[in-house]
Amino acid sequence: MTPTVSVLTARDAGLTGCTRCGRVWPEGTQACGRCGARLRRVSTAGLQRVWAWWLAGLIFYIPANLYPMLRTATLGGHQQNTILGGVVELLAHHNYLVAGVVFFASLVIPVAKFFAIAYLALSVGHERRAGSHPHLHLYEVVEFIGRWSMIDVFVVAILSALVQLGAVASIHPGPAAASFALSVAFTMLSAQSFDPRLIWRGPAQAKDP
Amino acid sequence: MTDLSVPLDQLIACPCCDALHHATVLGETERAACVRCGTLLITPRTRSFLHVIALAFTAMILMVGAVFFPFLTISAKGLSHASSVFEAAMAFSDGILAPLSLAVLLAIVALPTLRFAALIYTLWPLSNGRPAWPHAARAFRLAEELQPWAMAEIFIIGTAVALVKVAGLASVSLGPAFWAFCALIIVTALKNVFMSKWTIWRAIEQS
Ligand SMILES: [Zn+2]
Ligand SMILES: [Zn+2]
Numbered sequence: 001m002t003p004t005v006s007v008l009t010a011r012d013a014g015l016t017g018c019t020r021c022g023r024v025w026p027e028g029t030q031a032c033g034r035c036g037a038r039l040r041r042v043s044t045a046g047l048q049r050v051w052a053w054w055l056a057g058l059i060f061y062i063p064a065n066l067y068p069m070l071r072t073a074t075l076g077g078h079q080q081n082t083i084l085g086g087v088v089e090l091l092a093h094h095n096y097l098v099a100g101v102v103f104f105a106s107l108v109i110p111v112a113k114f115f116a117i118a119y120l121a122l123s124v125g126h127e128r129r130a131g132s133h134p135h136l137h138l139y140e141v142v143e144f145i146g147r148w149s150m151i152d153v154f155v156v157a158i159l160s161a162l163v164q165l166g167a168v169a170s171i172h173p174g175p176a177a178a179s180f181a182l183s184v185a186f187t188m189l190s191a192q193s194f195d196p197r198l199i200w201r202g203p204a205q206a207k208d209p
Numbered sequence: 210m211t212d213l214s215v216p217l218d219q220l221i222a223c224p225c226c227d228a229l230h231h232a233t234v235l236g237e238t239e240r241a242a243c244v245r246c247g248t249l250l251i252t253p254r255t256r257s258f259l260h261v262i263a264l265a266f267t268a269m270i271l272m273v274g275a276v277f278f279p280f281l282t283i284s285a286k287g288l289s290h291a292s293s294v295f296e297a298a299m300a301f302s303d304g305i306l307a308p309l310s311l312a313v314l315l316a317i318v319a320l321p322t323l324r325f326a327a328l329i330y331t332l333w334p335l336s337n338g339r340p341a342w343p344h345a346a347r348a349f350r351l352a353e354e355l356q357p358w359a360m361a362e363i364f365i366i367g368t369a370v371a372l373v374k375v376a377g378l379a380s381v382s383l384g385p386a387f388w389a390f391c392a393l394i395i396v397t398a399l400k401n402v403f404m405s406k407w408t409i410w411r412a413i414e415q416s
Contacts, residue, residue, distance in 0.1 A: 007245045008229050010222040015229070017222020020350060021410045022250065024220045024229070034414050035350045042227055074378070090374070098373045101366070136225060136246050147357055150316070154360075154367025157313050159374060160300035161292040162283050162381070169285060169378050173301050178309045185312075188357060200226040200246070 009200075011042050019195070042197045050121050053190035058114060060183035068174035069156055075168060082176060083107065083152060105151040106180070113149075113187050116142045117194065124198045135199045142191050149184045153177055218414070221407070223248055232407070256403040258336035258412075264400040265325040265332075271393040272322050278386035281368070285379030294318065294386055316360040321397070324359055327352040328400075331409065340416040349409060362394045 010017040015024040020037035031038055040046065068080035081089060083106045090099035116138055123135065156177045163171040221232040223243040230250060235241060241251040275294055282291040298314040301307060327348040334342050368390075372381055 007226075009227040010220075010229050011227055013229055015217070015220075015222070017224065017227055017229075019224040020353065022221040022224060022232075022407065023410070023414075024217050024222045026217075034410060035346050037350060086374075093377060095373050098370050102370060133246065136248075139225075143357075147360060148363055148366075150360055150363050151367045151370060153309075153313070154297075154317075154364045155371045155374065157300045158281070158292075158297045158368055158371040161297040162281050162290065162371070163375060163378065164290050164292075165283065165285055165288045165379065168288055173306055173309075175305070177301065178306050181309055181312060192357070196225040197227040200228075 009042075016041055017197075019197075040195060042195065042201060044124060044198065046193060046195050047121050047124065047198075049193040050117065050190050053186050053193060054114065054117055054121075057183045057186035057190060060179045060186060061110060061114075064176045064180035064183050067176040067179070069152065069176040069180070070159065071172045071174055072163075073170050073172075080174065083180065086152070102152060102155070105149050109145055109149050110183065110187065113142055113146055113191070117187070117190055120194060120199070125201065132199045136196060139191075139194065139196050139199065146184070146188050146191055150181065153181045153184070221250055223250060234411075251407045252405045254405040254408045258332040258409075261400055261404050262329055262332050262336060264396050264403065265328045268393055268396045268400065269322060269325045269329075271389045271396065272318065272325075274389035275386045275393055276318055278389065279384035280386040280390075281372075281384060282382045283375065283379045284382075291384065294390070316358060317364045320355050320359040321361050321393075324352045324355050331413065335409075335412045335416060341413050345416075346413050349413065353406070361390065361397065365390055365394060 010024050011027075014027050016027050016029060016039045017024050018032040018035060018037055018039060021032060021035040023032055023034045025032065025039060027041070029039055065083055067082065069083050069086060070081045072079045072081070083102075087099050087103045087107070090102060120135060120139055120142075156173045159171045160173045163169050215231065219232055221230050222228070223230065223246060225248040226243060226246040228243055228245040230241070230243065232241075232251065235251055235253065238253045240249060240253045242249050277293065277295075279291040280294050280297065282289060284290075294317065295314075298317065299310050301309040301313065330342060331345045331349040331352070334340060334345075368387070375381055
């Protein structure tokens with residue numbers, strides 16, 4: 001699949017495009033005169049920030065899975081649940097759909113996101129200049145879906161606020177809620193720091209036909 | 210294929226692949242996508258700025274209801290407890306989790322409200338054909354940059370999951386704030402559909 005459309009990029013034309021509003025400016029301009037956003041040249045220098053946020057997200061993801069997310073106290077006794085424990089309990093109550101949603105949002109999406117961002121960042125410069133559609137789609141999915149991991153944090157917030165029935169039942173948040181929220185926020189920042197224009201830059205020696 | 214002799218303000222660079230395009234004012238339902246990567250560059254301007262303002266204003270009113278009316282009420286064994294969205298956000302307010310309370314409050318109440326306010330501030334003078342107010346560009350850029358962090362719709366899915374989780378423990382009834390929140394999400398989605406960013410940026414620049 002080699003589309004032979006010859007495409008002129010802003011960079012080729014000696015211009016820098018604003019990634020916020022699309023306006024173009026002569027190369028070397030610092031900030032967009034229309035929307036005020038800082039203009040970023042298409043360069044691999046920005047990848048350092050991607051990796052820094054990525055690592056921070058990974059570090060916080062570990063305690064998020066080890067510590068309890070919820071502490072439940074009922075007449076029957078105390079109970080602590082980690083993220084995975086919460087999914088297992090939902091399965092035990094035959095709530096398969098909800099268990100699936102939580103499993104996907106809290107475990108599948110974060111882990112897949114770490115791999116996807118790392119893959120995108122590592123493969124910069126290796127794509128063929130003309131056809132990097134799969135990489136762009138991957139980037140769009142990561143950008144779109146990453147924030148949905150926050151579901152479990154909101155579940156903990158609602159349960160803790162709602163279930164306050166004294167001795168009958170009470171739920172309190174665990175430390176994992178904070179580290180999970182931070183992990184999701186850091187990976188969102190990591191994905192936002194990745195410049196999708198790098199996907200199309202291709203190997204340095206490849207020139208447009 | 211892209212002629213560079215035109216003024217710079219008639220060019221548009223794709224934010225996803227840097228391809229240069231000629232920007233032209235499109236018809237009501239036309240849209241422009243990047244020739245190389247397919248990213249939508251100019252979304253159709255299906256409604257006027259006034260429609261967007263009306264929706265943003267509706268959303269702000271719904272947010273007031275969503276925050277202050279009871280959200281959910283739980284009852285079990287003769288005990289009951291009502292909680293508002295504000296209380297849900299404050300669930301983390303004791304101990305080391307306190308900053309998380311602030312973050313939740315930002316994500317579900319403050320940032321969505323700020324985005325609606327910034328949008329109204331930007332579009333109100335433009336819809337009347339007057340020059341944009343000072344810092345309109347900054348306000349609109351703020352509204353755009355905050356978008357990923359405004360999580361009202363994720364909060365509602367979280368509520369649904371929480372309802373299933375407590376189902377075995379107690380019975381829960383939905384308060385007016387819950388429905389206000391659902392309406393808020395629909396209004397926000399409509400607003401996003403009616404809004405053409407490129408048209409707004411162009412209007413700010415030319416005013
Ligand atoms: Zn700009
Ligand atoms: Zn493109």
